[in-house]
Amino acid sequence: MYKINENTIRIGNSFYIDEIQPLITDLLKLDKDHSKVSFDLSGTVNYDNAVLAFINSLTKENYHILLSDKMKDDILKFNSSIMFNESEKQLLSGFEKIVSVFYSFLEQIRSFIILSADVFYYSIRSVFNKNGRRKGSVYEQILLIGNNAVPIVFLLAFLIGFILSLQSAAQLRQFGANIYLVDLIVISMITEMGPMITAIIVAGRSGSAIAAEISTMQITEELDALKVIALNPLKYVVSPKMIAMTVSLPVLTIMANLVGIFGGFIIAVIYLNLSPIVFFNRAVSVMTISFWWQSVLKSILFSWLIVLIGSHFGFNVKGGAEGVGKATTASVVAAIFAVIITDALLSIVFYFDF
Amino acid sequence: MNNVIEINNLVAKYDTRIILDNISLEIKRNEIFIILGSSGGGKTTLLKHIIGLIKPVSGTINIFDQEVTRMESDKFDQILTQVGMLFQGGALINSMKVWENVAIPLEQHTKLPQNIIIDLVKQKLSLVHLEHAFHLYPSELSGGMKKRVALARAIAMDPKILFFDEPSAGLDPITALELDELILELKDKLGITLVIVTHELESIKRIADRIIYLQKGKKLFTGTLAEAKAADIDEINRFFSWK
Incomplete structure (x- = not known):
């Protein structure tokens, strides 16, 4: 009052x-x-x-x-x-901020390289020596990463192949170059779209799952518990995923290539009136073994990138539930970014070499 | 030697902040040793140093008469197989069933056939009165049950030393009492040495053989409870409400 x-x-x-x-x-x-x-x-x-x-x-x-x-x-x-100083950290000047961001980026790269070396070491070891990883864990991971991704990979690869062919067919038709649709779809699917689309889907599905799982284990002390049981988390948790991913992604990629080409086949037969036999013969003559190698090699590299980036963000999680969310988001963004950059670099290398 | 753990001049830092300042102590065979102190005093940090999750800035830690701070990880793993640890939240692997969690150390460190492993898991689960949880997942358990499963996992290999990080935090008094009885049983029947971080006064009075009191990273006192009372230190008197 x-x-x-x-x-x-x-x-x-x-x-x-x-x-x-x-x-x-x-x-x-x-x-x-x-x-x-x-x-x-x-x-x-x-x-x-x-x-x-x-x-x-x-x-x-x-x-x-x-x-x-x-x-x-x-x-x-x-x-x-209220007479105490509430500011806990000295504010950085603009230049110091840039330096500290750059420094923490270098720090991240450093820890990523160390992690990668360790993961490769333990994964290769655990291929030959099953000690230190759970029985059936690789099989379980192959089901999760590979088998369960088959429907979505099929659907998306088919649509990509279908749309790619549809757009190209309209152009090629004007020049009467219908038959070259086969070359276009076979080469682009096998060397580019197949590996990349599959890797992006798997990064979104399994890369995020890896980051979420490992970061949660970090926060709930599960990783510490494993260490105290004298188990190496890299061997116990990461190596099954690494092995499963290295097996699954190339297989998924090969399937995606074939399904994408099938999408093109439908366009060729229905829209361009190519006969199936002609399509088939042309396709077989176009796809050399080196294209398939490119495809498989790319997908193997992508699989490693996805697992390593997922576990890197998982192990370096800060904070609680919010941290898990951030780690998951960051890992997916970084993995897709890395996949596309690597794809571009490899494409350039292969283009001039093969 | 009668000491299973010996710590000499241990110093721990977080960035530039000193967490543990020149701590020395020894833990004897078959005793219950309690780590006490105000929050932020460095209790959990001390525990994590002993089990090797953090490496010290300086100082040495001997477990079973072997210097472990600079030991190779393969060799340290050998020591860890004789050690069990119960984490604050249990730290059970959430993607695995209760029995699989308890079986982890047995499956990984022994070459026992599956049926013997399952029998051992059953024995440990009945020791912590959780026979009915065999096929459940950790997410289906209450906080106290999770801790008991974690205890079963920690003693799966019949360790010689068992570490506890706040075992009775968040438990109701009756469950906490049962846990204490279990701890005493482990000590008497299996001859285990137990190192426990806790604030629960009742629990300390029931089980403690010797205590260390940490204040802001410094050792304020080590000895038995009776000695602590006799020492008449302000901070400790306040902690136990002795005066």
Whole structure:
């Protein structure tokens, strides 16, 4: 409760948090020199901490304030309780910020390289020596990463092949170059679209799952528990995924290539009126073994990138549930980015070599 | 030697902040040793150093008379197979069933046939009174049950030393009491040495043989409870509400 009487604001017996905002609004309406406005709080007995904070802030603005002794005391106490420095870290200047971002990026690269070396070491070892990984874990992972991804890979590869052919067919038809659709779809599917589409799907499905699983295990101390049981998490958790991915992704890629070409086949037969036999003969003569090698090699590299990036973000998780979300997102973005960059680099290398 | 663990002048840092400042202590065979202290005092850090999850800045740690801080990981793994640890939240592998969790150390470190492993798992589960949880997943268990499964996993290999990170935190008094009884049983029947981080006063009074009290990374006191009372240190008196 308060009353405004020209330049004097008289606060009643009780004054609480919800009356502060109206008072501030009224105060602005007064629009007078602060030193001419006076507050009378001598009769105020009931108040809360928000009121203390408010009065405390008024004292710094030249207002004339009349307080009871008790309230003076309370405000002094309030003031002393907020007299500490809340900033925990020194703010960095612009240049320092850039340097620290760059430095932490280098740090990430460094730890990624170390992790990769370790993962390769333990995965290769665990191919020959089953000690330190769970029985049946590789098979389980192949089911999860490979087998369960078959329907979505089939569907998307088919659509990509289909659409790619449809768009090209319209152009090729104008020149009567119908037969070259076969070359186009076979080469682009096997060397580019097949490996890349499959890798992107698997990065989204399994790369994220790897990051989420490992980061959760990190946060719930499961990885520490494994270490204390004298098990290496890289061997126990990562190596089955690495082996399974290295097997699954090339197989999925080969399937995707064939299904994509089948999508092109449908366009060729229905839209361009090519005979199936002609399509088949042309396709077989176009696809050399080196294209298939390219395809498989790319997919193997992609599979490693997906597992390594997923586990890198998983192991370096910070914070709780939010951290898991961030790690998962970051791993998918980084994995897809890495896949596309690697694909571009490899394509250039292969284009000039083969 | 009578000491299973000996720590000399251990120093731990996090960035530049000192977490453990020149800690020395020894833990004797078949005793229950309690690590106490105010929060942020470095209790869990000390525990993690002993089991090798963190490497110290300086100082040495001997387990079974072998210096472990600079030991190769293969050799340290040999020591770890004689050690069990119960983590605060249990740290069970969530993708595996209860019995599979308990079987992990047996499957990985022994070449026992599957049926013997399953029998051993059953024995450990009945020791912690969780026979009915055999085929459940950790997510289907309550907090106290998870801890008991984690205990079963920790003792699966019949370790010589068992570490606990706040075993009774978040447990109701009765379950906490049962856990303490289990701990005493492990000590008496199996001759295990137990190292426990806890704040539970009741539990400390029931089971402690000797304690270490850490304050801001420094050792304030080591010895038995009676000695602690006799030492008449302000901070410790306050902790136990002795005065």
